[in-house]
Amino acid sequence: MAVQLFFNGLVTGLLIALPALALTLIFGVLKFANFAVGSMVTLGAYAAWVANVRLGLPLSASAAIAAVTVAAAGVASDQLVFERLRERGSISLLVASMGVSLIIENVCRFAFGNASRGFDVAPSRPIRWQGIRINQEQITTAAVVLVCLVLVDALLRFSPLGRAMRAVADNASLAAVRGVERRTVARLTWALVGALLGVAGVLSGLDRAIDPLIGWNYQIPIFAAAILGGLGSPLGAIAGALVIGVAEEMSALVIPTNYRQVVSFAVILALLLFRANGLFGAKAARR
Amino acid sequence: MTGGDIQALSVRSLRSGYGRGGDIIRGVDLDQAPETILAVIGPNGSGKSSFVKTLAGLLDVRSGHVMVTGRDVTAETPAKRVAAGLAYVPQEANVFPSLTIGENLKLATEFLRGRAGVGPEQRQRVLELFPEIAARLRTRAGDLSGGQRQMLAFASALLANPEVLLLDEPSAGLSPKIVGQTMEAIVRVREAGVTVLLVEQNVAAALRIADEAVVLVAGQISLRARAAEVGASDLAELFFAKVA
Ligand SMILES: Nc1ncnc2c1ncn2[C@@H]1O[C@H](COP(=O)(O)OP(=O)(O)O)[C@@H](O)[C@H]1O
Ligand SMILES: [Mg+2]
Numbered sequence: 001m002a003v004q005l006f007f008n009g010l011v012t013g014l015l016i017a018l019p020a021l022a023l024t025l026i027f028g029v030l031k032f033a034n035f036a037v038g039s040m041v042t043l044g045a046y047a048a049w050v051a052n053v054r055l056g057l058p059l060s061a062s063a064a065i066a067a068v069t070v071a072a073a074g075v076a077s078d079q080l081v082f083e084r085l086r087e088r089g090s091i092s093l094l095v096a097s098m099g100v101s102l103i104i105e106n107v108c109r110f111a112f113g114n115a116s117r118g119f120d121v122a123p124s125r126p127i128r129w130q131g132i133r134i135n136q137e138q139i140t141t142a143a144v145v146l147v148c149l150v151l152v153d154a155l156l157r158f159s160p161l162g163r164a165m166r167a168v169a170d171n172a173s174l175a176a177v178r179g180v181e182r183r184t185v186a187r188l189t190w191a192l193v194g195a196l197l198g199v200a201g202v203l204s205g206l207d208r209a210i211d212p213l214i215g216w217n218y219q220i221p222i223f224a225a226a227i228l229g230g231l232g233s234p235l236g237a238i239a240g241a242l243v244i245g246v247a248e249e250m251s252a253l254v255i256p257t258n259y260r261q262v263v264s265f266a267v268i269l270a271l272l273l274f275r276a277n278g279l280f281g282a283k284a285a286r287r
Numbered sequence: 288m289t290g291g292d293i294q295a296l297s298v299r300s301l302r303s304g305y306g307r308g309g310d311i312i313r314g315v316d317l318d319q320a321p322e323t324i325l326a327v328i329g330p331n332g333s334g335k336s337s338f339v340k341t342l343a344g345l346l347d348v349r350s351g352h353v354m355v356t357g358r359d360v361t362a363e364t365p366a367k368r369v370a371a372g373l374a375y376v377p378q379e380a381n382v383f384p385s386l387t388i389g390e391n392l393k394l395a396t397e398f399l400r401g402r403a404g405v406g407p408e409q410r411q412r413v414l415e416l417f418p419e420i421a422a423r424l425r426t427r428a429g430d431l432s433g434g435q436r437q438m439l440a441f442a443s444a445l446l447a448n449p450e451v452l453l454l455d456e457p458s459a460g461l462s463p464k465i466v467g468q469t470m471e472a473i474v475r476v477r478e479a480g481v482t483v484l485l486v487e488q489n490v491a492a493a494l495r496i497a498d499e500a501v502v503l504v505a506g507q508i509s510l511r512a513r514a515a516e517v518g519a520s521d522l523a524e525l526f527f528a529k530v531a
Binding site: 166170173176177 | 343344345364365366368369370374375377380381382383384385386390393394395396397398399443447
């Protein structure tokens, strides 16, 4: 039982890792907490649902469409909202992202109603391995997330865009006088982050019913994971997501499952009280 | 400064400031001939750093103009100004601490593809000036000593093959020996054809290598003279101005 919960927790953690990474990248590069992560996950789920169910495309193609759709939404929100507030400070940007969150959620509600939807995928039988039950969706989730993480890691470490993102995160005005256009880096960061959130939307649609609040269900765990990892640290966000995922699932051993969200709340509260830089993040505080 | 020559740097009636605060730079006019070193000295808080920040595009111009080799860059972003030949080394936080030396150097050129003279040969020439840096490309810039960090910042700016180089207190916090080396490096850079605007607290060191000096007091230029002619009496005046 405990082993099964631990395993489920790891997969849940991987699912949270993409949006937590998205949150921490925006925080690092643009210096604000993007409240719209959850709603962008929702948008990704619906975009994939339209492609998969309405247009009859396979789920992989639908995921690509979701990634592109949310990337476009991220770039548009930067162009229309966040760029105009860039010099106003992180509180203004946070509040603006709450507005963006409401808009995206309600556009989804208006377009698709409140009914629960699901992807058109053939049901498959779970595998048993070492006494653990592993279903197909979990394997898909783990594989997709791991591929995404490797790609993002390579991009951050080796590509000019990754270097520029890290440089802007370190010192935005120095990056500007080294020839890096902040606006371009901001837009590309939003595109990357949007793609991650879009993919996360598809994976969450595999995990649970698609409704206008699907992404919102992950909002607290996403924030808990990113804060736990030290906001701004990509590796920290991933580690934080795994810890949160496992903690939430394992909490079923001691508290009723409906209360599992309490775990993330408790983590955020404890971190705010005792370790504002997160468990892994002495670094983020230096900025 | 023969008439009709294009100035390397030209500043006209420049005013700038922070946020909604009052003007810090209050009407500066300045011309600098190509391939000269101009020292900008003045008391603490007189606006020297704010002045070079404004030139680099980090502080919004409220009125006036900035021209680099005859081209008006007043409306350009900081990044475009680098591409136009204006490089800048800030007073502090002038390297990316979480990037390696190699990444710092790479970043200094990879977004300047359009600029003439930026490339492997320039990189070779610059790295020869700073062998200490060149030997440690995999070290995180955050782990460098003050002097090495200053060298890296200097090298990063030079990689852009600038016409005009703005240096904000390159000697701050360095040992006398390293200050000497830094000043030598500046002279060599000028000999390679770069125009240098040098903000310095270390007035003696700056005047030794500068062609001319301007004194900035309360955001305005209060004095301009050939470096050799700025003597002790003028320095007294400078500190008198600080009290006033
Ligand atoms: N980031 C800032 N925000 C607001 N005011 C500033 C800022 N930086 C400097 N100032 C103000 O601008 C004035 C000039 O400062 P500065 O340009 O740093 O002078 P200097 O480099 O000559 O010591 C000072 O009064 C200082 O308080
Ligand atoms: Mg200064």
